[in-house]
Amino acid sequence: MSFADAVTLAWEFLEQLALAAIDLDKLDVADVCLQKLGAKFPGSPRLEVLTGIRMEASEPITTVLEYYNDLLIADPTNAAAWKRRISVLRRARSLDKATEELIQYLDTFYTDPEGWLELADIYVSNRQYTSALQALSHALVLNPQNPFTFVQFAETAYSSGDLPLALKMFLVAIEMMERDLESPETKPPAGLAFRAWWGIKLCARHLLGGASGVSSSPSNTPVPKHLKSVDALATERVLGAYKGKELEERRRLVEHWLSSSK
Amino acid sequence: MAPTVRISAVAYYKLYFHAAKHPHQPVNGVLLGTQDKAGGPIEVQDAVPLLHHWTSLSPMMEIGLDLAGQFAQENGLKIVAYYQAQRNVGDVGLGPVGEKLLGRLREQFKDVVGFVIDGEDFGTDKAALNPWTYSGDQWKAVPPSDKPFSQGSVYQLASPDLPTKALHYVREEGHHQAFGDFDDHLEDVTIDWIRNRTCIPIDA
Numbered sequence: 001m002s003f004a005d006a007v008t009l010a011w012e013f014l015e016q017l018a019l020a021a022i023d024l025d026k027l028d029v030a031d032v033c034l035q036k037l038g039a040k041f042p043g044s045p046r047l048e049v050l051t052g053i054r055m056e057a058s059e060p061i062t063t064v065l066e067y068y069n070d071l072l073i074a075d076p077t078n079a080a081a082w083k084r085r086i087s088v089l090r091r092a093r094s095l096d097k098a099t100e101e102l103i104q105y106l107d108t109f110y111t112d113p114e115g116w117l118e119l120a121d122i123y124v125s126n127r128q129y130t131s132a133l134q135a136l137s138h139a140l141v142l143n144p145q146n147p148f149t150f151v152q153f154a155e156t157a158y159s160s161g162d163l164p165l166a167l168k169m170f171l172v173a174i175e176m177m178e179r180d181l182e183s184p185e186t187k188p189p190a191g192l193a194f195r196a197w198w199g200i201k202l203c204a205r206h207l208l209g210g211a212s213g214v215s216s217s218p219s220n221t222p223v224p225k226h227l228k229s230v231d232a233l234a235t236e237r238v239l240g241a242y243k244g245k246e247l248e249e250r251r252r253l254v255e256h257w258l259s260s261s262k
Numbered sequence: 263m264a265p266t267v268r269i270s271a272v273a274y275y276k277l278y279f280h281a282a283k284h285p286h287q288p289v290n291g292v293l294l295g296t297q298d299k300a301g302g303p304i305e306v307q308d309a310v311p312l313l314h315h316w317t318s319l320s321p322m323m324e325i326g327l328d329l330a331g332q333f334a335q336e337n338g339l340k341i342v343a344y345y346q347a348q349r350n351v352g353d354v355g356l357g358p359v360g361e362k363l364l365g366r367l368r369e370q371f372k373d374v375v376g377f378v379i380d381g382e383d384f385g386t387d388k389a390a391l392n393p394w395t396y397s398g399d400q401w402k403a404v405p406p407s408d409k410p411f412s413q414g415s416v417y418q419l420a421s422p423d424l425p426t427k428a429l430h431y432v433r434e435e436g437h438h439q440a441f442g443d444f445d446d447h448l449e450d451v452t453i454d455w456i457r458n459r460t461c462i463p464i465d466a
Contacts, residue, residue: 091350124318127358155319166321195448199321241451250447250456253329 011040018050022057030054045071049080056084061092079109086118095122106138113142117149120156129160130218147173151196158203163214164221167203170196171230188240197237201258204231264395264404265373266303267343268418269293271427271466274389276309278428279438279461281347281379284314290360291443292327292367293343293377294334300372304342310334310456311443317346318359326444331370333456341367343375345391351381354392354403361401368396376401387426393417427463437461 018033034054041047048071055064068085071078082105089098099122106115116139123132136153143149154169177193189197206214207223208231215223224230235258242251273293280289291311297304310330312323334341344367346360356364356376367374376394383390389411393404404410410417431437440461442453454460
């Protein structure tokens with residue numbers, strides 16, 4: 001590493017230290033970092049946002065919002081300041097204003113998957129599932145290789161009552177994560193795949209149960225033809241993860257759930 | 263009058279560790295206990311933690327609740343309460359998702375109570391739990407003037423020093439590190455989310 005690189009790292013470290021200190025309410029440490037950074041990088045927009053974050057820890061919300069407003073008046077393209085303002089609005093429970101601003105922000109800065117995920121999260125906390133799915137579909141366009149977003153979409157679709165759509169998306173996520181799996185018997189699902197298999201099992205179980213309206217799909221997604229096979233496979237995959245003596249009690253609990261139908 | 267609710271050390275420690283493990287995130291779970299007759303005193307004996315991630319989404323919540331309910335039944339217990347902590351310190355509301363969940367739980371247990379963890383009081387010697395009950399077709403917060411968890415209140419901890427002890431177990435002994443919820447279990451199947459045996463202090 002060159003000396004110049006080491007020096008850059010040192011300043012970045014101070015920035016990280018300031019953020020960590022604010023997180024732990026050690027504001028005096030944060031202030032020292034900010035002082036040093038301020039002396040070295042006067043007028044830096046990045047530092048202005050960091051100063052805003054420091055203010056969020058101790059100043060009244062109105063003061064902080066005014067500060068970010070001023071930054072945005074001086075530079076309307078300051079995406080970081082805009083996002084901070086939106087998160088402060090959300091924290092202050094001005095959900096309508098936060099949503100309105102976030103939509104405006106995403107109109108300007110479309111290629112920000114984090115923004116679309118945040119919008120989906122706000123909608124979902126208010127049980128506005130259709131709007132959440134719309135926001136998530138933008139996140140999917142921006143991150144088409146990310147199984148995590150597909151699972152989030154699937155779970156949101158389930159929460160909105162569209163089981164066929166949820167099932168489809170869980171299956172897409174599994175296909176992404178396990179398409180190269182050579183011997184599934186020796187490799188039980190783990191992590192996100194485990195979660196997705198559970199989701200598939202839950203959807204299949206309800207859809208096979210045939211309660212009225214259960215396969216209705218506002219997105220007109222059809223129920224897969226081989227639903228029984230999907231259900232059997234999901235059962236096998238989920239159960240396959242519970243091997244060994246220590247897991248016996250949990251395995252029994254899960255077996256009971258898997259075998260009961262609703 | 264609302265039935266008395268007494269929370270055991272084990273149940274309190276578990277919900278405390280759950281909240282302490284995820285200070286920046288919402289968490290939720292259920293409390294298991296017994297009630298000898300409808301309207302009678304509720305003894306909360308255990309807690310089963312559910313989610314700290316995508317807490318407003320239902321599929322994993324549904325599976326977790328089903329499994330927790332099964333576990334309760336096998337051990338002669340019922341789901342008697344629901345607890346949650348919101349993301350932001352000042353937010354002590356139930357929220358639309360909490361209300362919906364409580365509504366579902368109420369179908370199985372009429373006297374179900376909602377407890378919202380109070381971020382301001384969490385970490386002090388107060389219980390830091392705000393009870394919500396169903397009356398007149400709505401979920402309502404028990405007014406602060408009722409002083410829940412103080413002497414004479416319908417809501418009691420098994421002993422008044424539980425919050426102080428819980429804080430000690432978190433700060434000095436890191437018991438919450440060994441703690442796992444259903445979300446953790448979905449990532450790592452070896453995590454004992456139903457019992458969380460290893461995190462329970464000996465004196466509980």
